[in-house]
Amino acid sequence: MKKIFLSLLILVVTNVAFGQSVFDKFEDQEKIRTVIVNKKMFSLLSKMKVEDKETQQYVNLIKKLENLKVFATQSDSKAEEMKATAEKYLKTAGMEELMRITDKGKSVKIYVKSGATDSQIKELLMFVDGSGTEETVLMSLTGNFDLDELSVLTEKMKLPGGEDLKKASKGSKGPKGGK
């Protein structure tokens, strides 16, 4: 009996844990707005023919992106849950704090995982703590991109927390210009 229980448990655990990100549990929850864009979407978009230079810049960045997840909530309990998950994740993911902004009771923290060079980023995590007055936003972006290029994205996409991300992109001290 015990054996059967154990094997069932292992079965459930392995199947659930397979290929799941820690943040996936926030999907389809009430009171949480989600935006998820997968790698396939980015690669489809990057195949489009574009003529003007600005859009070309945008497409160049998109090619380097893999996954975008944004979760936003107004609910206090959900915000707490998001904060706890983010903190737990940061402890294990080996990410560095890029910047921290506190503005009118809301705090924004941005963490990155660097790639080959300092300005090359493999993963970016942003947490906006609304502290009950504003929206709490958790954003995770993976790929292999340059921090400077992100400003193109924040200008084109209207995402929650986009304004805060813009500050990070402008404030970066990484080498400018180069790809």
Add this chain to the structure above:
Amino acid sequence: MKITIFTAVLFSLLLLSCSNEPSIQKYFVENSGKKDFIALDISPSIINIDKSKLTPEQQTALNSFEKMNVLIFKSNGKNETQYQSETQKVGDILKDETYQELMKIGSGKDGASVSFVGDENDIDEFIFFAKNQDNGFAVVRILGNDMNPNNIMNMIGILQIANVDMEQLKPLQGLLK
């Protein structure tokens, strides 16, 4: 202990390989005649346009498009449980590997997702799934041959200049009543 782990692994492999999941197509067939569902087939003839006026790119785009199937479930305040179970069903079907999710937005109460079947450069099918607790949900299948991002952009261009044959959209009027 070893045997336990072995059985567990075997079981999970078995579950994975036996996942003969119902497809979206089956779901359409099963539900199109049911109460509270509206099914709709749209053929390319909905686009009334003089083909000679199209650019070669637009023509390939038009040819890549075969048909569109729409299935709508209408909420009426009494079928809440059915709404829950049906959206769950569609959601589960779309989780299958065949359907590659492109993007998804939602807020728990309502949501929308876009998936596709096939290869990036040769898309066989697009599936849109949108739901709203108060209104119901809709699944749209766009079937085609060799659809790609450029063809889709051209298609949107065609729709802007074409006369859309409203006759084919008539069943939708039932939604507004």
